[in-house]
Amino acid sequence: MRVLIVEDDPVHAKAAARVVAPLGHEIVEAGDGEEAVRLLRSAPFDLVILDWLLPRMSGFELLYWIRRTLGASPAVLFLTSKVLDDDVVLAMEAGADDYLVKPFRVAELASRVNALLRRTRRESDAGGLVCAGDYALNALDRTVSLRGAPIELTPKEFDLTALFFNNLGKLLSRKVVSISTWGRELDPASRTLDTHIYRVRQKLALVPENGLRLSSVYTHGYRLDVVPSGRSHAAASLHRPVAQAASPASSASPASFMPAGFAYE
Structure with missing residues (x-):
C-alpha cells in the first residue's frame, strides 16, 4: 500500500520511513503541505x-483539504510534537x-500504521459506502x-452530511463542524x-421514521444518531397474530406505535 509522509524535517521523515x-x-515523502496536495492530486x-x-500549509489545513476533497480516504495519522489535549481532540474530531x-x-508507530492500513483496506473493499438508518452515503x-x-x-451540504455520517453518535462542536466544512472557525454571530x-x-x-435524527445540543454542537425506525414498528404491528390484535389487553391506539422521541427536534 502507498504511504505519504509529510514532514519538513528530513531527519524525522527518514526516521518514519525506516x-x-x-x-x-x-x-x-513531501516536505510541505503544498507539495503533499500536488502528490495527493496526482495519485x-x-x-x-x-x-x-x-x-506554507499547516498539517491541520492539509487534513481539512484531504477530508473535503478526497473524503474519508486516505487515513491520516498525525505524527507531531504538539502534545496539548486540545490539539489532539481538535485533530481527531476534524477527521484524523x-x-x-x-x-x-x-x-x-509500526503497530498503528498496520492497524490503519488494515482499516483502510476494509473500507476500500466496501467502496466508500456508509449506511445508516435508511440512508446510504x-x-x-x-x-x-x-x-x-x-x-x-x-x-x-454534502461535506456537512459526510462529516456527520462518518461520526455517528459523536457530539461535534460548532468549532469542529465549521473548521471541517469551511476550513476555518466561523464568526459566532x-x-x-x-x-x-x-x-x-x-x-x-x-427524522426517526427514516432511522436517523440530527440533534442540536445547546451550547455544545450537533450529533447525528441512529434511532429505531418508525416504519419498522408499524410493519411489526401488521404481523401480529389476529387473536392478539383483537384482545382488549393488547389493543392499542395508533399513537402507541409512534417511535419514542418522535417529536424530538
Whole structure:
C-alpha cells in the first residue's frame, strides 16, 4: 500500500520511513503541505503520516483539504510534537484517524500504521459506502440516497452530511463542524452553519421514521444518531397474530406505535 509522509524535517521523515518501509509499503515523502496536495492530486494514497507544523500549509489545513476533497480516504495519522489535549481532540474530531506524539517508539508507530492500513483496506473493499438508518452515503461519487432515492445536495451540504455520517453518535462542536466544512472557525454571530444544518435536516428528512435524527445540543454542537425506525414498528404491528390484535389487553391506539422521541427536534 502507498504511504505519504509529510514532514519538513528530513531527519524525522527518514526516521518514519525506516519504520514503515520494512512493513512492505511504498513510501513517498513531501516536505510541505503544498507539495503533499500536488502528490495527493496526482495519485491515490492509502495513508498520510502528517506533521502539524509545516511550512506554507499547516498539517491541520492539509487534513481539512484531504477530508473535503478526497473524503474519508486516505487515513491520516498525525505524527507531531504538539502534545496539548486540545490539539489532539481538535485533530481527531476534524477527521484524523490517529495521533502520535514525537519522539515516537518504533514498535508503536509500526503497530498503528498496520492497524490503519488494515482499516483502510476494509473500507476500500466496501467502496466508500456508509449506511445508516435508511440512508446510504457514497464518498467516492459524493451521493446520498434515502431508500434508494437520490437526494440532491450542494457540495457544502454534502461535506456537512459526510462529516456527520462518518461520526455517528459523536457530539461535534460548532468549532469542529465549521473548521471541517469551511476550513476555518466561523464568526459566532454568523448564521451560515445554522442555515446549512437546517437545509441538510430538511433535504435528508432526518427524522426517526427514516432511522436517523440530527440533534442540536445547546451550547455544545450537533450529533447525528441512529434511532429505531418508525416504519419498522408499524410493519411489526401488521404481523401480529389476529387473536392478539383483537384482545382488549393488547389493543392499542395508533399513537402507541409512534417511535419514542418522535417529536424530538
